Amino acid sequence: MRIRDWDSNLKVRLFGEAAMNITFWMFFPFLAIYFAEAFGKNKAGFLLVFSQIFSVVANLMGGYCADRFGRKRMMVLSAIGQGLSFVVFAFASSPWYQSPWVGFIAFAVAGVFGSFYWPASQAMVADVVEEKHRSQVFAIFYTSINIAVVIGPILGGIFYARYRFELLLIAGIVCIALGFILARWTKETAPVQKAAVLSGGGKWYQFLLNQLKDYSVIVKDRTFLLFIAAGVLAGQTFMQLDLLLPVYIKDVIHNQSLFSFGDWSFKVGGEQAFGIVLAENGFLVALLTVAVTKWMSRYSERNVFVLSSVIYGASLIIFSQTQWIWGLIMGMAVFTFAELMGVGLQQSFVSRIAPDHMRGQYFAASSLRFTLSRTIAPLSIPMTVWIGYNWTYFVLFILALLSAALYWLMFYSAEKKSMKLGA
Incomplete structure (x- = not known):
């Protein structure tokens, strides 16, 4: 379009x-x-x-x-x-x-x-x-x-x-x-509400009660709850872009050569290396989001969501096994591809499962994936002190696989429910 x-x-x-x-x-x-x-x-x-x-x-x-x-x-x-x-x-x-x-x-x-x-x-x-x-x-x-x-x-x-x-x-x-x-x-684009909006003469707490009542409907949506849970687990991987990754790169990259021509070489330290890797992520996202989203739209959402989490996990293993700047650049390319796979499809998924009159609330509730992830993800930093970088990355890899499993379960239960309704 x-x-x-x-x-x-x-x-x-x-x-x-x-x-x-x-x-x-x-x-x-x-x-x-x-x-x-x-x-x-x-x-x-x-x-x-x-x-x-x-x-x-x-x-x-x-x-x-x-x-x-x-x-x-x-x-x-x-x-x-x-x-x-x-x-x-x-x-x-x-x-x-x-x-x-x-x-x-x-x-x-x-x-x-x-x-x-x-x-x-x-x-x-x-x-x-x-x-x-x-x-x-x-x-x-x-x-x-x-x-x-x-x-x-x-x-x-x-x-x-x-x-x-x-x-x-x-x-x-x-x-x-x-x-x-x-x-x-x-x-204005919002659908016309079937029920009248609370009038100014209503009690102040009635507004909050109505809100809680509507969100309780969302909580009962099993498919949507699994979507949020899987998103929170996946978020433990992509939130590390601003948490674990810069700390790790600063510790392992020390004055490495990025380019060299004869006797001249361009060397980078931890902060510079992270800046390069972060710029790579931003550049690839800006350049390829539309193309990758169009490509992914040809495949089933289930396969895309599951594979995205698996590739997130694979990128973390690549990060954990390299202390070379070009290895980190390659890992970031894999990480960014996982990010691009689901960026457009996940928003479209929420818009499809949400009732027309509750789209705003569904989109708001879907943001809990990021809110809860931002709350939990910083634990990765003290984990590196407790169990080391390799085991920390491995734990995050397992969480990514669990996210993939929840995405698969989400689509399986949704398809099973659809078959029962069709029967």
């Missing part, structure tokens, strides 16, 4: 969100350093975990609100709210006023608004795109994000240290502008 054939909502979002993501990634990778310097590492870590809890709750609430109040309304409010939060953060880091606490609160609030935005944006794609084209559309949006992940930090590395105030202010202005663009040039 070509971009020119897309619904106008998606065209507006693609280019508007690309600008927002680039500005966001110009400063986001450096905020952990900023908070660590301001509060100390222990307090900064606790505060960032604390802010993540609010984002998780907001993400689930955002799915409910996207289904009840509309995709467009939630996206507009979220974009403007996030923009205003960044403006406050900017002034808390300005030449005239310095307050890390105000900056952190603004950052946490921006994260909450971002969590409200995501379920509505994903549900909108499912609303306006036919099922056979959804994986490709999701893949293009994913590619756009990864292009921002490559471009943003490069620009941020040049400008962040001296122009943090300006970068945060620009990010705020871009987010607010996106909100007004969405308000002006997009239309």
Whole structure:
């Protein structure tokens, strides 16, 4: 499906969100350093975990609100709210006023608004795109994000240290502008609700009770629960890109030659080696997401999901068995291929199994794969002290295989249920 054939909502979002993501990634990778310097590492870590809890709750609430109040309304409010939060953060880091606490609160609030935005944006794609084209559309949006992940930090590395105030202010202005663009040039896509939305005269707790009731329906969806469980196990592998892998590379790569011509050679240490491997991942994702997603759409989802987890596990074994920069580059190519196999198909899978009137909530609940993974995955770092790198990688390999088994069980149980209903 070509971009020119897309619904106008998606065209507006693609280019508007690309600008927002680039500005966001110009400063986001450096905020952990900023908070660590301001509060100390222990307090900064606790505060960032604390802010993540609010984002998780907001993400689930955002799915409910996207289904009840509309995709467009939630996206507009979220974009403007996030923009205003960044403006406050900017002034808390300005030449005239310095307050890390105000900056952190603004950052946490921006994260909450971002969590409200995501379920509505994903549900909108499912609303306006036919099922056979959804994986490709999701893949293009994913590619756009990864292009921002490559471009943003490069620009941020040049400008962040001296122009943090300006970068945060620009990010705020871009987010607010996106909100007004969405308000002006997009239309609502949410299906008409059968039940009336809770009126203003209802009790405040009735809203929360209705929300919990709707999410209880999701919990009873066996297929969806297996999907989340398998995703959490798989997440223990791909979350290591920002956790175990940089620590491992820093420990094993010491002034190795990447290229050599005669007497001249280009040598890299741990940090540089990780930067090269990370750049490889971003480049391959940006370059190949659409092509690999289109290729994978020819095969059954069961085979793709299962094989993706197996290949994730294989990439970890490659990492564990090499202390050579080119071996790590090869391992990252395998790792990235596993990532690309499922990126578009998994979003399309969620959109297909979700009832039309609950898509926002299903997308919000599906994000638990990443939320829970981010909570558990850091345990890999102390594990290297307890059992060493090789055994840590082996444990992660076993978790990847268990993920593959759960994906297989998910499709098996779904097919068995479908056969019974057909009979």
